[in-house]
Amino acid sequence: MKLFAVFVLAVLLVLASIGFILEFPMAYAWSGTVYIRSDGRVEPVGAPVSTTDGVTYVVRDNISVSGFMSGIVIERDNIILDGKGFSVKGSQLLFTRGIYVGERRNVTIKNLIVQGHSIGIDVSESVNVRIQTNNMIDNFIAIQFSRSNHSTIIGNNITGVSGIIIKESLNNIVSENHLIGVGDSVVGQGIGVDGSNNLIIRNTITNYPAGVSLSYASGNNVYANNITLNAIGIDLYEYADNNTVAGNIIANNAFGIRIYRASGNRIYHNNFYRNGEDIDIDDGVINYFDGGYPASGNFWDEHSGNDLFHGENQNIPGSDGIIDKAHQTLSGAIDKYPLAAPFTPLSTITIGESMFNIEIISNSTISNLYINPGEGPFLKFDVSGPSGTKGFSTVTIPKTLLWTDRGWIITVNGQAITNYLELSDEKTHTYTSPTPTQQKQLRSAEQTSYQNTQQPCL
Known part of the structure; x- marks a missing residue:
């Protein structure tokens, strides 16, 4: 009887060991x-x-x-x-x-x-x-x-x-x-x-x-x-x-x-x-x-x-x-020219083997940049900030991505504005414009569009 009990106990231990192995397999390489x-x-x-x-x-x-x-x-x-x-x-x-x-x-x-x-x-x-x-x-x-x-x-x-x-x-x-x-x-x-x-x-x-x-x-x-x-x-x-x-x-x-x-x-x-x-x-x-x-x-x-x-x-x-x-x-x-607000490298656009960077300096929150040169010479993005505050955005666009010799139309919430500063050089268009927030909301999201008047040169 004792021998049988020992045998049963041994079988149970073996089964328990097998169960442990099955539950936690050894890693093999x-x-x-x-x-x-x-x-x-x-x-x-x-x-x-x-x-x-x-x-x-x-x-x-x-x-x-x-x-x-x-x-x-x-x-x-x-x-x-x-x-x-x-x-x-x-x-x-x-x-x-x-x-x-x-x-x-x-x-x-x-x-x-x-x-x-x-x-x-x-x-x-x-x-x-x-x-x-x-x-x-x-x-x-x-x-x-x-x-x-x-x-x-x-x-x-x-x-x-x-x-x-x-x-x-x-x-x-x-x-x-x-x-x-x-x-x-x-x-x-x-x-x-x-x-x-x-x-x-x-x-x-x-x-x-x-x-x-x-x-x-x-x-x-x-x-x-x-x-x-x-x-x-x-x-x-x-x-x-x-x-x-x-x-x-x-x-x-x-x-x-x-x-x-x-x-x-x-x-x-x-x-x-x-x-x-x-x-x-x-x-x-x-x-x-x-x-x-x-x-x-x-x-x-x-x-x-x-x-x-x-x-x-x-x-x-x-x-x-x-x-x-x-x-x-x-x-x-x-x-010599320290920025008044943080710099944001918004997007890197690849066309063929060339890479283009769209860059914005703003004291507001920038989001939802959209640009597709195939659709035409424009880009747009959302600007948000506390209600009633005064903000600005400086946008730099490589001329090899979107080019114009006629200037740009800048709109805020679909309305064209004229109080902006153009600071272009031989490589980029740079525009600084105010981006006011809506007065009746705690936080607002506005679509600022920088839109050209002719097709881009790519």
Whole structure:
């Protein structure tokens, strides 16, 4: 009887163990390196990557990789690697790489989880590579481009010591990525650039020793990024010369922008909020903290004043959205045309291979921008603010997007207005006009339309 009871108890324990296993399955990952060969084959046989057409390669299972190895090595041009949400995991301590792309053309890598590597995705000497919508988790460097050009890194979620590193590379676009550093690290960059003519646009970058870092870099454009809670928001370091830093939110950093042995940089249309020090600049270097007139300068939360005049010397009656008195930072940087309200890069419009930015400076809330050059030369947007307040909007339109030599008709709530200021130059139309709110509502939403009288020249 005792033997039977012991047997029954043992069976129950086994069943309980099976039930536990069924309820909480062990995660399984294929281990080793997957090669996508130049002739289209996938090796080794049984690896969890497959294709039916030699163009789109689909990951079918999680992959793990150990010491000094890569998870997936791409040796074929003109392909798409679709991770389908599966992971490629490795070890920072064992110097693994998640994906390696060397001397390739026209490769897209998307929808992967790449976790725990020394370098998550490593691209070397390649052209027209697209890295999109991947989750890069706890890699020492999430994405690295070396001597790789005309490529795009877009829409990735990134955590780890360093986010995106561009080395000796030209004409790349880094756009709409969300990057979060580890916080307590003394090394690491959100986006680091050593190269020329790269566009860093509309990324969110937080919690790094340096949010964006440029060195040995020229002709790059850092535009419309949200750069917050870093030790240094933007670091223009040795030989980072003749770059443009514009349209960024630079907030709650110990230093907003640090400049060391770098010159000729143009810094304007940025919004500086609550930084320990907005600008830290090395003596003896020449940089520019406004775009000249009428392009204007930056918005500084610690600087205020009247906007009663306009013109290059701010001595002609009539407001232009620029504070009449120049702003000098603690480090001696001078913005001759500080903005009277924050800058808003509303929309980036792509036509063919060209990108156009519609920009608005306003002390009101702007929403619902609408522009479609195919429908005609006009744009419209909504303006809202507390009832009875006096507001203004300054709109800048690239002439290569919407062009006219007859001027513009500006309407508020469908009614044409004449009390506006035109400040156009050879590249843009710039108009400043009042945007009054409706008197009988707590908050109002008005449609302000800037409408041309002839067809656009595209």
